[in-house]
Amino acid sequence: MPDRFIQTIVNFLARPDYRPLKLRALARAMEIDEDEYPAFRSAVRSLTDAGRVVAGGGGKLLLPPMPTIVDGVFRGNRRGYGFVTPDPPTGDGDVHVPAGATSGAQSGDIVRCRVRKSGRQDGRMRYVGEVVEILSRAFSRVVGALEKAGDRWIVRPHGTTPLEPVYVDDVSARQVRAGDQVVVEILAYAEEGRPARGVIVERLGPFGGPGVDVLTVIRQYGLPDMFSEEALAEAREAARSYRIEDRLDGRLDLRDELIVTIDPADARDFDDAISLRRIDEGEPPAKSVTALEESDRAAPSTPRDRSRRKPRSRRAAGGPEVGSVAGPLPAAWELGVHIADVSAFVPAGNALDREALERGTSVYFPRHVVPMLPELLSNGVCSLQEGAPRLCKCVFIRYDAEGRVIDARFAESVISSSKRLTYEQVTAVLEGRTADVPEPVIALLRDMERLARIIRSRRLREGMLVLDLPDVELELDDHNRVRDAHPADTSFSHTIIEMFMVEANEAVARRLTEAGAAFLRRVHPEPAAEALENLSLALRGAGMELPRRAERRDLQDLLDTVRGKPAATVVNLLTLKSLAQALYSPRREGHYALASECYCHFTSPIRRYPDLHVHRLLAAVMRGEDVRASAVRYAAGGETDAAANERNAAPACEKQPGRRRRTGTRRGHVRRASRRDNEEARASRRVDRPGSSVSLDAAPTDVTLLGRHCSFTERRAQDAERELKLLKVLELLSDHVGESFEGIVTGVAPFGVFVEHRRYLVDGLVDIADLPDDYWEIDESRSAMRGRRTGRRFRIGDVVRATIAKVDLPGRRLSLVLTESGSEGRHPRGPDVLRRRGRFDSKRRGGRSPGRRGR
Incomplete structure (x- = not known):
């Protein structure tokens, strides 16, 4: 499977300190094992055939030089200049486009750029360019305020993306007035000496009016906020025809089990519930039944850092693979993660499914939700409401006393939530304030806390990074204006749910991998070497030291050292900026953030389309279908099903090639992503932008394109949520x-x-x-x-x-x-050199916010 090497090779060759090497020398530098070398060599050949890697003097390998003409995405700046990110990438980074050389390009446009050298900086050649052609436009509509400019009317676009004003005619026909927020369809784009022209297609209301800010962001980001009559009719029929008596056949009946949900106080869509029981010593494993599909394969604890990997014993024939030489201890816990079975109500390919795919995810604004599914389903028959019989897909994971996975089983079931709890209620119980909570629920919550702490400790030992960044909750008045803000709740109740959801996601990904399915994984690439070097330099400027070739343990030491100190916020922010962005893809790249080789999203099908996709595949596996022979294709280029399945069918938790294993947990916050990441995500926000979306007809048969589309809709939702939150604070x-x-x-x-x-x-x-x-x-x-x-x-x-x-x-x-005009600033200095080994602690919040998307 040479494909798994490709991005690793490109990242290595892009390192600032890389010097061209021959193939064998490159393999040694990348620590490629001898048994991996044939696949590694095939990957290099694929890259050279595609022109992504070239052979220089003596056959030494390097990335191609910057060509004189490049195509790429333009990112503009309010000061008139911009940057072009070449596609495909070169080893020389972005091209700077000075003011006056943009040819009217706006952020997000696909452009062709003439490039020349501008000199060396920080040891690297830098390039400057001139836009010579705009290949495709990112925006066909803009949202802004109507203004009178002399005897003409203009609309000045609102938002963080710099866009030129648009001149409009025939204002009286739309019954609008100065100061109104409007949507404009662009008829002619701005060119040198000629402004953009457009026509008003929608009036949103006066700037600052009730609800206008939410509607502005919805239109600005092109969020679909209306369902078709066909989709609504299907939702009404699904809700109306739901009778639990008709759905019991072939499902486990767990309605008498103690199962609880834990969500924010204002949540309305409950898609996950938890059960947990202690296992008596000597108790045999649960038997497989019609509704229950059992996996023999255990989930070994596999630290991702190859240099510190513990030895593992071989898996005996028919027996479970274990996570250490001594093997796991006897089973001590069985965790049940019960997820709303949305696929039972939304068949693949119907109108509901098509519109859910177009949205990709629900978008959560303060006091307003743009749902992926109609509320008849998302807040109704799919939601795991207290006391209501609901259909679920379940994962049962057995652990030993040290939190190591022994095995996992999967079931379709019917549950009835025993108690709807909020994070605040759970925190109160764990702190001893147990009024009005039944004793069995109290005991369950205390056991959940114990197991979550054990799992968390295990994952931290394996290298999981948890960034501890503050967040705020906005307090709104009756008119939805911000009146104050308070620190977000970071109690351990959030971490309990996070740990259990991560474990369930991982278990499902392992099972689908074993079955040979081509499915959407949640991929988080390791950070580029240049990003880590920049982090080291930035920390040095902040009075701290980090090795320029930092390993995951170095990052853990850094975060552990500053925890609870004034420098913690800045260090966590800089570390976040050095990390890559997580995305959806069928490629087996692992999840750097979570120390996971096999990871997907399974636990939120009400609000995320990738989870619904995974639910359908898991159901097929549980029915005994051969998913390797399915019509799901792996690559956008038309790779055959057989090749796709061969590429994707690898042993669970197979090691990644030639790199050290690293992980981390990222949180989304208003303005927490790097400014460049935000601009790039905003630049691709349009659904009709080439390469940003996917044909609804093509998506079910092409997992790669489906992943690109879902990654795009996720970024679009995150940016929209952040922008509205920013606007309300401002x-x-x-x-x-x-x-x-x-x-x-x-x-x-x-x-x-x-x-x-x-x-x-x-x-x-x-x-x-x-x-x-x-x-x-x-x-x-x-x-x-x-x-x-x-x-x-x-x-x-x-x-x-x-x-x-x-x-x-x-x-x-x-x-x-x-205010302190003469000060150097009071600087919360860190240690001079961070070398002590250790781990760091972090708390994870839940809630319907961008941060919860990482589950």
Whole structure:
């Protein structure tokens, strides 16, 4: 399976310190085992045949040089310049496009660019380019405020993506007035000396009016928010015809079992429930029944770092594979994870399924949800409501006393939730406040806490990274305006559910892998070497040290050392920016964040389409169908089913080639992703953008395209959620212009310093023109701004006082000035060198927010 080497090879050759090597020398440098070498050699040949790798002098391998003409995605900046990300990528990074050379390209456009060298920087050749052709446009519609400019009407687009104003005619025909939020269809795009023209197609309401901000973001991101009559009719029929007596055949009846749900207080769609029992010593495994499909294969604890992997014994014929030389201890726990069986109500290919696929995911705004499925299903017959009989797919996982998996079984069932609990109620019970909670539920919750802590400890030993970044919950008034904010709940009750969901997802992925299915995995690639080197340099600028070739244990040591200290927020933020973005793909790349070789999303089919896709495949496996012979195809290029299945059918938890194993858990927060990641995701937000979406007809038969589409809809939803949250916070801060606050420097750029408001967790910009009088120089490698004359510095992590100078709601920008104008900043210094081995602790919140998507 050479395909599994391809991205690893490309990443290695893209390292700044890479020097061209011959094939055998490259294999040694990448620590390729001898038995892996034939597949590795085939992967290199595939890359050279495709032109993605070239052989230089003496047959030494390297990435192709930057060509003179490249195609790629354009990302614009409000100051007029931009960048082009080449596709396919080269070893030289992005191309800088100066102001005046963009040819009217706007963020997200696919462009053709003429490229030339601009000189070396930080040891690498940099390139500058000129857009010579716009191949496709990212936006056909924009959302903004209607304004009068002289005798003409214009619409100035709102949002974080810089877009040119659009001139509109025949305003009176739409009964709109100045200040209204409107949607404009672009008729002619802006060119040199000629503005864009368009026509108003929808009036949303006056800027700042009730609900207009939500509707603005929905239209801005192209979120489908209306279901067709055909889909609604199918939902009504599915809900109306649901009779539990007709659904019992072939299902386990668990309605008398103690099963609970734990969700946020304001949640309405409950898609997961938990049961747990202790196993008496000597108790035999549960027998397989018609509704129950048992997997003999255990889930070994497999640390992803090859240099620290524990030895494993071989699996005896017919017996379970074990996670250590001594093998697991006798079974001590059986965890039941019960997930709403949405596939029982949404057949593949009907109108409901097509519209769920188009949405890809539910989008959660404050007090407003754009659901993936009609609420008749998502909040009705699919939701695991207390006391209501509901259809489920279940995973039963048995653990020994050390939290190692012994085996996993799968079932279709009927359950009736015994108790609907909130995270706050669970926290109260675990802290001893047990009023009005039945004793059996109290005992269950305490056992759940014990097992979750055991599992968490095991995963941390295996290398799981957990970023501890603060988050806030917004408090809204009756008009849905922010009146205040408070720190988000980070109690262990959230971690309990997170750990159990991760274990269930992993168990299902292992089972589908064993069956040879081509399915959507949740992939989180390891960070690029350059990203880790940049992290090392940035930390040095913040007064800390990290090896330039950091391993996962180095990252764990770093986070463990700063935990609970003032520097923790900045260090976690910088670490987050160094990590790759998780995505959906059938490729076997593993999940860096979770120390998992086999991972998928299974536990949220009400709100995520990949989970619904996985449910259908698991049902086929449980029915005994040969999924290897299914019509699901692996690659967009038309790879045969046989080749796809051969490529995808590998032993569960097979090791990844030639790299050290690393993991981590990422959280989504407002503005927590890197600015570049946010811009790239926003640039691809349009459903009709080439390469960003997938034909609804093609998706069921092409897992690769399905993964691209679901990754796109996930990013679109996350960006929309973050932008509305940012807008609401800025609305609040607009009433506090002139007030000062204590903030922390989160970034520096040639045009200024970014400072985070620590209460609301939004960034503001101190423009370089507003810094104290000096000649300011930026040292990006050290993440610092330094005054040449005075020696004053602003470094990432400095604590400063700033004043709110201006709030730009349409542009989603916060402008600040420094109150402590002469200060170097109070810097929460870390240790000089971080070498002590150890782990770090983190708390995970749940809730219907971007952060919950990672389950």
